Amino acid sequence: MDDSRDSADADRRTASADDPPTRADARELDRTDPLADLRDRFFLPEGEAYMDGNSLGLCSADAVAALDRAVEQWKTLAVRGWTDADPEWFTYGERLGDRLASLVGASGEEVVVGNSTTVNIHTLIGTFHDPDRGEKIVVNDLDFPTDHYAIRARLRAAGRDPDDALRVVESRDGRTIEEADVVAALDDDVGTVFLPSVLYRSGQLIDIERITEAAHDAGALAGFDLAHSVGVVPHDLSAAGVDFAVWCHYKYLNAGPGALAGLYVNERHFGVTPDLAGWWGHEKETQFEMRRTYTPADSAGAFQIGTPPILSAAPLDGALDVTEDAGIDALREKSLALTDFLIGLVDDRLPDCEVGTPREASRRGGHVAVEHPEAYRISEALKDRSVVVDFRPPNVVRICPSPYYVGFEDVYEVVDRLAGILADRAYERYETRGAGVT
Ligand SMILES: Cc1ncc(COP(=O)(O)O)c(C=O)c1O
Structure with missing residues (x-):
């Protein structure tokens, strides 16, 4: 991680601490996001905010095309595919x-x-x-x-x-x-x-x-x-x-x-x-x-x-x-901006939750651990509100805004739904976690 990226991150965090992030900020960040069009290459689950790309990433048209090509070459080349397929299987x-x-x-x-x-x-x-x-x-x-x-x-x-x-x-x-x-x-x-x-x-x-x-x-x-x-x-x-x-x-x-x-x-x-x-x-x-x-x-x-x-x-x-096509540096930059935005929103909108992820860019991967003693039931409530996250025991809702297909307004929307669940205590309508459920 280079220093300039660290200091850019520090600047962003200062800005978010002074000025809570808004939906308008999210829209502006989406408008100026150089990777905004990347999501068009993916099959996005309809009507869902998908925040689980660190568990299973989404299917792209590119992946399907490569798979289709391999199947086609199996049909037409059979065993010759080991040497004659493009790319050769051997x-x-x-x-x-x-x-x-x-x-x-x-x-x-x-x-x-x-x-x-x-x-x-x-x-x-x-x-x-x-x-x-x-x-x-x-x-x-x-x-x-x-x-x-x-x-x-x-x-x-x-x-x-x-x-x-x-x-x-x-x-x-x-x-x-x-x-x-x-x-x-x-x-x-x-x-x-x-x-x-x-x-x-x-x-x-x-x-x-x-x-x-x-x-x-x-x-x-x-x-x-x-x-x-x-x-x-x-x-x-x-x-x-x-x-x-x-x-x-x-x-x-x-x-x-x-x-x-x-x-x-x-x-x-x-x-x-x-x-x-x-x-x-x-x-x-x-x-x-x-x-x-x-x-x-x-x-x-x-x-x-x-x-x-x-x-x-x-x-x-x-x-x-x-x-x-996106470039790994651009993906990292967007990922940091997304997780930074998410952390700023958690700080601002979810006072009952704690961020379990280090805040410095140089110590942060691509997802954010949002901690709450009722994390399991909150995750279940989120799923019913079309937000796909995962729960990791004992108290973590993992939220992964993958830079490949998640936008800033998606992140805003997820935190908004999470805030609603906490405000209404809607998670109390869900069963507590049974033995063996992970
Ligand atoms: C750090 C880490 N290692 C390994 C695995 C899984 O390995 P495998 O693909 O062999 O199931 C995971 C799965 O989430 C993981 O998070």
Whole structure:
């Protein structure tokens, strides 16, 4: 994040603090928004304010066109599609990796599309966590659960007790993680640090550069889960020297439910044999010689496992047209303006709610955590008023104004409905959260 963006953000916040945002402000911001037309490429759920793009991004005409093309080529080319389709299916994961590279700040060889995020955590932790470097893996207590499940499974598979091998950095406030606490957790016993770029609940953006540098100083490797930032926050993984990273494409990148995931491996690690090796990660030139021994591709492509599901990968090819046309810096700028506007409105209109997301632009991802003890029932009431948000226990309504298809007046409208629900105590007409509901 550059300084000029930080100071622009500070200016905006000062303005909103002095002057509560109005609907007229929202309309003016929409009128001057350079990305205002982007939403026309999406299928917007009719009559709904969709604020859940950090859970599942919306379908675009571009994604559908790419999927239709893949289906058509399956019909006409059948097996020849592996080599003759446009783009050829044999190197689909690598080609999509080339397109994603600039979003994460890496070279094309360092990025590939394949597997799921959870599987990628399995294979990357399994490959790179080396107890000889240090027994412990540093994680944090606000992580998305799958990260811990996968890391614990790899530790068990390696014959270690996860309770012993995991060093969990505790949040001080239940919302955020202090980078200083992560740095303080690093010592000679640590082999790997694995953190999210953006915390899934509060939306805190973690300082990847600082953590990576501190990890390296301690002789450890640094890996990140970028699920909540890729496509909305620019990254510079290679320059920071990050060792490996994973992410999904079904959130901000709008590639569809369960879309194939992405991963990054720094080029200094090329040539290692992945923990979950499979023939699709074999050196491409000799893959079809069907040798018994595995030669890893000399790229992140080695971390593919089996045949990529082309029909799940194709929508990403189209969805990336939208991202590339908009530009990641413009998307980040709009996202910050939207979340800033939202935070200003929460401060002004919702005195019973707290903003659980850091206010500084450099510490904020693409969504805002609005906290209230009745967050679950409020989320239900919002859904009945055609506002799609999600609830995250214990007290968070997550609101994600995706810069791809949400406007400032949409944000104004959502807060207006939320204010109405709180003023009428309309949420009291809903059941409290039952066991097992998330
Ligand atoms: C931070 C994070 N990691 C991983 C996942 C999910 O991984 P997978 O796509 O393998 O289900 C999510 C899902 O929301 C997430 O928020």
